[in-house]
Amino acid sequence: MPLWFARGLRRGIVTTRYPARPDRSAAGLPTPPAFRAGVIDRRLADRLVAVCPSRALHRDGGVLVFDVGRCTACGRCQEAAPWAVTPSGEFELAGTSPAQFVKQIGLVQEVGQ
Amino acid sequence: MTALQPVPAGTLASLLTAIGSASVRDGGGAVTVPVPAARLETAVHHLAGAGARLADLFATDGDQVTLRLVWGLDTERQYLITETAIDDLEYPPLSDIAPAAFAEECEIYEQFGVRPAGGKPLNRVALPPHAGPDFPRLGHQPAQPPAEVHAPHTVGGQAFEFPFGPVRQVGVESLYYGLVTSGEEIVDLYLFTWHKHRGLEWRLRGRRPAEALFLAERAEGLSATAVAWSVAAAVESALGAEPPPAALLTRGIALELERLYNHAAAMAALCQSTGLSVGQAAAEIALERLLRVNAAVFGHRYLFGVVEAGGVRRGPDLAALQVGLPGGYGELRRAADALLATNSFMDRLEATGIVTTEQARRLGLVGPVARASGVAVDSRVDQPAAPYFGHPPAIAVRGTGDVLARFQVMLDEAAESVRLIGDLAAAGPGTGAAPLPGGGGAGLGWAESPRGEALAWVSLDADGRITRARLRPASVRNWRGFDDAARSQNVFTDIPIIEASFWLTVAGTAR
Numbered sequence: 001m002p003l004w005f006a007r008g009l010r011r012g013i014v015t016t017r018y019p020a021r022p023d024r025s026a027a028g029l030p031t032p033p034a035f036r037a038g039v040i041d042r043r044l045a046d047r048l049v050a051v052c053p054s055r056a057l058h059r060d061g062g063v064l065v066f067d068v069g070r071c072t073a074c075g076r077c078q079e080a081a082p083w084a085v086t087p088s089g090e091f092e093l094a095g096t097s098p099a100q101f102v103k104q105i106g107l108v109q110e111v112g113q
Numbered sequence: 114m115t116a117l118q119p120v121p122a123g124t125l126a127s128l129l130t131a132i133g134s135a136s137v138r139d140g141g142g143a144v145t146v147p148v149p150a151a152r153l154e155t156a157v158h159h160l161a162g163a164g165a166r167l168a169d170l171f172a173t174d175g176d177q178v179t180l181r182l183v184w185g186l187d188t189e190r191q192y193l194i195t196e197t198a199i200d201d202l203e204y205p206p207l208s209d210i211a212p213a214a215f216a217e218e219c220e221i222y223e224q225f226g227v228r229p230a231g232g233k234p235l236n237r238v239a240l241p242p243h244a245g246p247d248f249p250r251l252g253h254q255p256a257q258p259p260a261e262v263h264a265p266h267t268v269g270g271q272a273f274e275f276p277f278g279p280v281r282q283v284g285v286e287s288l289y290y291g292l293v294t295s296g297e298e299i300v301d302l303y304l305f306t307w308h309k310h311r312g313l314e315w316r317l318r319g320r321r322p323a324e325a326l327f328l329a330e331r332a333e334g335l336s337a338t339a340v341a342w343s344v345a346a347a348v349e350s351a352l353g354a355e356p357p358p359a360a361l362l363t364r365g366i367a368l369e370l371e372r373l374y375n376h377a378a379a380m381a382a383l384c385q386s387t388g389l390s391v392g393q394a395a396a397e398i399a400l401e402r403l404l405r406v407n408a409a410v411f412g413h414r415y416l417f418g419v420v421e422a423g424g425v426r427r428g429p430d431l432a433a434l435q436v437g438l439p440g441g442y443g444e445l446r447r448a449a450d451a452l453l454a455t456n457s458f459m460d461r462l463e464a465t466g467i468v469t470t471e472q473a474r475r476l477g478l479v480g481p482v483a484r485a486s487g488v489a490v491d492s493r494v495d496q497p498a499a500p501y502f503g504h505p506p507a508i509a510v511r512g513t514g515d516v517l518a519r520f521q522v523m524l525d526e527a528a529e530s531v532r533l534i535g536d537l538a539a540a541g542p543g544t545g546a547a548p549l550p551g552g553g554g555a556g557l558g559w560a561e562s563p564r565g566e567a568l569a570w571v572s573l574d575a576d577g578r579i580t581r582a583r584l585r586p587a588s589v590r591n592w593r594g595f596d597d598a599a600r601s602q603n604v605f606t607d608i609p610i611i612e613a614s615f616w617l618t619v620a621g622t623a624r
Contacts, residue, residue: 003451004391028408053327074327074418079426 030073034088035105040064044081045107051076062107069101123189124163131159141556142350143192153197154205160184161211167477169568170217171583172225174252180204187495192557203230213477216593225252239310239623249315271295279308286619297604302596309623317582322348322422325579330417333586333621335375338367339562340586341420343569346558348422351573352550359543360424365500366537367411367419369530374403375563376523377445382613387461392452399445406441409433424546431538442531449524462517466598466611469514478594480565480587482615485511485518492559492566504536516614551577562587564617588621
């Protein structure tokens, strides 16, 4: 036991100030996507829906519906359309009902890809 | 992985003689021998007697149920699959010859309704007791429900049954222990793992490989790379795709990083189970640093999303690897050195949870559990494929089979993984994937996960959709050795220590 005592004194406190301050490692974590309004049309929306393996996306007429609660931040939609989808940087999710995790992204008329 | 050349020699040739057949199919990652049902018992007798390792047993459904036995011919560096169509609802009791087959016999009965002849009681392994006729199954429902594991025991003398689980402490997976004890010593132990059953093999049917990999790497999250690699390799073998060499190097780096963080996590769990909180904290610092290395190198702490069928989706950030890995491993090494010098810790490990060499062989155990019992089985060496052809690992082996031996094997493997990562990184890893040809087919894939050999067998139709996927993570194999280890003159408080040293997942076995 003296070994561990001495080791602890030598190392000091190894911990984080999170959540009072952001943890540095959070910058490298994969996060759910953010969809740029105004650049996603129906065709692109359907492509994004097709690449989403966790079925977090679906299209409802002229709206892309994104359920953040189902998203695993796998990055496939960001790879498919990096000009329209970027990492949100938000890895902390909390809500009082599942509906609060559903976002609706209005789609534009056909645009050039 | 690369298709094997037909080698009608050695065990294969003698098997063909024994069953009086000349029919061999090569390709798909293994040599496949059709065996008539009437000759199946002879074939199993022959292979078990010849020292072949029964690596898996599973069924596929169609017009009739087909049994496939996967054998590791480890000294001959190949896998052999025997394929037997079952005409009626029974087949020879294979576990009487090869005890490693029993868990799969139970599973096949649950899923397909065919059972070994002789009427031996079968245990419930995956489907919950409330599984009715509409419960998703891979094949037919059995005529009679499998006999319950917790059917009344005959517990003699002062022994009694102590139930524990399935809800356990903190974030530990759901697992029910039935501990039969006379007060302190473990007389018998049985496990229920079906609480965690997710029907993954059932869910994989009809999926394309890309969709399947997303689910496969979640079958056992702590082996995401290994299980995904085995499934991807099975698909590649089935379709004849050759992943780019640089992508295989990337897979190797991810797999060794997976081994490293798992061994650090096992070390933390060992400390927790022995009540050494300061050691646990030290091991968890190492674990956290290694997880951050994973995130920096591959963009995910648990290495999800690296492997894809035909190659990899992401290449490693080698600069981040160079910066982060020495610190993460150094932390692990310092914690390990301190633990090895702590008598109160070492005393709990020594002579605890012994698995003998004979038990490990008989039950077909794999990974560090087998290697700590003197069975030097490692698919990176026994079934070598790129990138391990040119970068073979040194296998760590111990002979005492106790918790201490398993801990030492893990430490040796961690050091070897760091060396391998350096070699693989220097060889030019990259990203990219080969296109998957159409046409369908069936193939076997494998990867050496931190827990041991992970196997997958996949068949695809002409449209490229999966018709049957068999996932066999190492946990499926090694849980069957746990009760033997627990019974070997251990007391109640040894059980968490033994469980930590096996470092298995319930998710992997329940699937």
